[in-house]
Amino acid sequence: MANFASGDGAAVRWGIVSTANIARGQFLPALRAAGGVAAAVAGRDARRVVEWASAHGVQRAITGYQNLIADPEIDALYLALPNSLHADWTIAALRAGKPVLCEKPLCGTLADTERVLSVARATGTLLWEAFVFPFNEHMDHLRSLIADGAIGELREIQSGFHFAVSDQGNIRLSADLQGGALRDVGCYPVRLAQEFFGGHESAWATRVMGGQPGDDASGVDLETWGSLGYPGDRRLLFSCGMRRSRDTFSRLIGSSGQIRASNIFHPGPADNLTLIQSAIGRSDKVTEFPATQTEPSFTAALRHINAVLNGETAPRLLADQTSLTTARALHDLAEVLAAG
Numbered sequence: 190m191a192n193f194a195s196g197d198g199a200a201v202r203w204g205i206v207s208t209a210n211i212a213r214g215q216f217l218p219a220l221r222a223a224g225g226v227a228a229a230v231a232g233r234d235a236r237r238v239v240e241w242a243s244a245h246g247v248q249r250a251i252t253g254y255q256n257l258i259a260d261p262e263i264d265a266l267y268l269a270l271p272n273s274l275h276a277d278w279t280i281a282a283l284r285a286g287k288p289v290l291c292e293k294p295l296c297g298t299l300a301d302t303e304r305v306l307s308v309a310r311a312t313g314t315l316l317w318e319a320f321v322f323p324f325n326e327h328m329d330h331l332r333s334l335i336a337d338g339a340i341g342e343l344r345e346i347q348s349g350f351h352f353a354v355s356d357q358g359n360i361r362l363s364a365d366l367q368g369g370a371l372r373d374v375g376c377y378p379v380r381l382a383q384e385f386f387g388g389h390e391s392a393w394a395t396r397v398m399g400g401q402p403g404d405d406a407s408g409v410d411l412e413t414w415g416s417l418g419y420p421g422d423r424r425l426l427f428s429c430g431m432r433r434s435r436d437t438f439s440r441l442i443g444s445s446g447q448i449r450a451s452n453i454f455h456p457g458p459a460d461n462l463t464l465i466q467s468a469i470g471r472s473d474k475v476t477e478f479p480a481t482q483t484e485p486s487f488t489a490a491l492r493h494i495n496a497v498l499n500g501e502t503a504p505r506l507l508a509d510q511t512s513l514t515t516a517r518a519l520h521d522l523a524e525v526l527a528a529g
């Protein structure tokens with residue numbers, strides 16, 4: 190794969206595609222922590238993008254996403270658009286030779302995911318999907334506990350991601366923008382299980398749909414729960430939704446114990462892993478590991494991408510290596526749901 194590498198150790202100049210909440214709330218604080226320059230932001234509306242840039246410390250405001258993509262003073266793009274727009278704008282960026290960190294899910298459909306990945310391969314331009322938790326130290330710790338046999342053989346993952354959406358104009362409530370709970374947050378448990386089990390071989394799910402025809406949330410799932418089966422009878426049981434208080438609890442259950450993760454997806458200093466080890470004839474041994482995470486959760490991913498773009502390290506967790514498996518699982522779950 191061809192590589193972008195300035196090799197001069199200069200700070201990577203990031204361009205932000207859209208004035209999204211996630212760009213303000215997560216990307217920019219992490220970029221400050223990771224190093225890198227918030228060089229420009231593009232939005233559809235000239236006045237709004239100028240105000241946003243000035244309010245959030247971004248150097249330049251640009252009207253129109255294509256103008257940012259074509260800007261020679263931009264090294265890499267963070268694409269934070271509604272899901273339905275990920276594919277075409279990511280492809281435009283890849284064709285312009287700009288490395289991309291695209292928000293999750295990489296695309297709203299399997300067909301679009303395949304289309305985007307084929308352009309990434311053809312252009313040789315680097316592409317990451319913004320599942321940032323696999324880059325985090327907290328996830329490394331979880332991986333190492335499992336790999337060291339702390340709970341024996343990992344058999345089942347139970348994982349959820351719920352939060353409450355109250356704003357009826359939220360992009361997550363729009364079918365046209367490819368919102369819905371499964372795409373928005375159900376993708377997290379799916380991606381977590383993929384880390385340990387790889388590709389699924391069976392899928393089952395059911396859901397609660399929003400609204401009546403014509404309502405804001407019509408045509409999107411407000412809550413979905415189900416399972417994915419993996420080789421060796423291993424499984425993910427997941428639940429996701431947009432109408433409960435925030436809950437990102439995951440439990441990884443093995444043949445001789447389990448690990449409870451309070452928030453493996455976006456851990457903060459208050460989060461932890463609890464290891465419970467069982468043995469016949471004695472009581473469970475419980476060990477608490479506080480998350481060492483003190484940085485915004487995008488920081489490790491951005492530090493990695495900056496290092497890759499500066500030619501300091503080889504890329505890992507590229508979309509080409511991870512996103513198709515996730516998209517296939519989401520696709521199969523959506524097919525089961527559609528079949529009712």
Ligand SMILES: NC(=O)c1ccc[n+]([C@@H]2O[C@H](COP(=O)([O-])OP(=O)(O)OC[C@H]3O[C@@H](n4cnc5c(N)ncnc54)[C@H](OP(=O)(O)O)[C@@H]3O)[C@@H](O)[C@H]2O)c1
Binds near residue numbers: 359
């Ligand atoms: N990785 C994570 O932890 C994480 C967390 C939250 C969200 N996300 C993902 O990030 C993406 C954005 O989510 P968000 O909650 O930040 O969205 P948001 O605040 O609603 O922002 C979306 C932006 O897209 C632009 N846009 C272009 N066409 C639009 C349209 N037809 N309707 C609405 N907005 C449109 C708008 O910017 P302009 O008007 O400036 O062009 C808008 O500000 C989604 O893919 C979501 O899944 C990821």
